[in-house]
Amino acid sequence: MTPRGQLPVAEQCRVVVDNDWAGDPDGLVALAHHLLSPTNRVTAVTSSFLDPVFGEVDGTAARGAAMAQELVDLVDGPWRPAVHVGCEAATGSGDTRSAASEAIVAEARRDDDLPLFLVCAGPLTNVAAALEAAPDIAARLTLVWVGGSLDAGAYEYNRDTDPRAAELVLGRSDLAVWQFPLETYRRCAYSVAELEHDLGGSGRLGAWLWTRFLELPLPDWITLGGVWPLGDSPPVLVTALGDESSTWTTTEAEPGSAARRVYTDVDVRLLFGDMLARLRRHERQRAG
Numbered sequence: 001m002t003p004r005g006q007l008p009v010a011e012q013c014r015v016v017v018d019n020d021w022a023g024d025p026d027g028l029v030a031l032a033h034h035l036l037s038p039t040n041r042v043t044a045v046t047s048s049f050l051d052p053v054f055g056e057v058d059g060t061a062a063r064g065a066a067m068a069q070e071l072v073d074l075v076d077g078p079w080r081p082a083v084h085v086g087c088e089a090a091t092g093s094g095d096t097r098s099a100a101s102e103a104i105v106a107e108a109r110r111d112d113d114l115p116l117f118l119v120c121a122g123p124l125t126n127v128a129a130a131l132e133a134a135p136d137i138a139a140r141l142t143l144v145w146v147g148g149s150l151d152a153g154a155y156e157y158n159r160d161t162d163p164r165a166a167e168l169v170l171g172r173s174d175l176a177v178w179q180f181p182l183e184t185y186r187r188c189a190y191s192v193a194e195l196e197h198d199l200g201g202s203g204r205l206g207a208w209l210w211t212r213f214l215e216l217p218l219p220d221w222i223t224l225g226g227v228w229p230l231g232d233s234p235p236v237l238v239t240a241l242g243d244e245s246s247t248w249t250t251t252e253a254e255p256g257s258a259a260r261r262v263y264t265d266v267d268v269r270l271l272f273g274d275m276l277a278r279l280r281r282h283e284r285q286r287a288g
Helices: 026-036 060-075 099-109 125-133 135-140 163-170 192-200 203-215 235-239 268-287
Strands: 013-019 040-047 082-085 116-120 142-146 176-180 189-191 227-229 247-250 260-265
Touching (some): 026 060, 026 235, 099 116, 116 235, 189 192
Parallel strands (some): 013 040, 013 116, 116 142
Antiparallel strands (some): 189 227
16 A cells, blocks of 8 residues: 555566675665665575675675675665575686576566566676576576676776676677666766765655765775765666656677667666665655
8 A cells, every 4th residue: 555645656577686785885885775665575595705805704794795795675665575695706717506596597587567676786607607607598588787898998897897798798799788887877976975964854764775885895995085986876877767858778799698778877866866766765664
């Protein structure tokens, strides 16, 4: 039943959200937005590992899963997706099957009238493992990936943390891929002052998210300026909102791979306006 004073909205898709939750907190901001959105049903959350360049080697997927679970519990929505730990190392380093890849396969094979989006805003390790174990699921989902670059020679963290996984996933001809590359997701910028004001001032959930930024151990070689991109958020436009006011092109299919929808611009006002409204509504509902 729609709460009084709210317009009725319909669910439009299922979502599995995969990310390296122990890293940049922008992933947790995006997860909160997905969880707070009534138009997309988050059915599973999966965790991937951090690149050792950040000084952490062991257990980052497990630690990230614990953080994602804390967020799921804090949101306490009508849907309580299970959180699954992914592989702790890159593809090619051994068996990459995990609870995360198994959860992806299970959800893709589950019959449901709602289409399934697999949103990955980190390395594609869990996605590659799921597709290797169950190639048939490629036709049963759309991969929405934050990663890669329009410049083939540019370094991009999500692709280059596990390049073999990216090669395996993006090389498939039977998988629909909607991509938000580096040049696009970096446009989703927030000033640090606005981030403190908007997140820190948006109730208990917003304060919890802002604390994740304050507690993030930044390596000495990273210098923080006045801007922090919330680059993992754009897929919410695909799953929960609408991409009519964003811009995308279709790449030409290369031999052995499928054409990709590549987003070149996104509606930042719609994206973050909705995020803040949902954080504040969540606080009002909890306070009431």
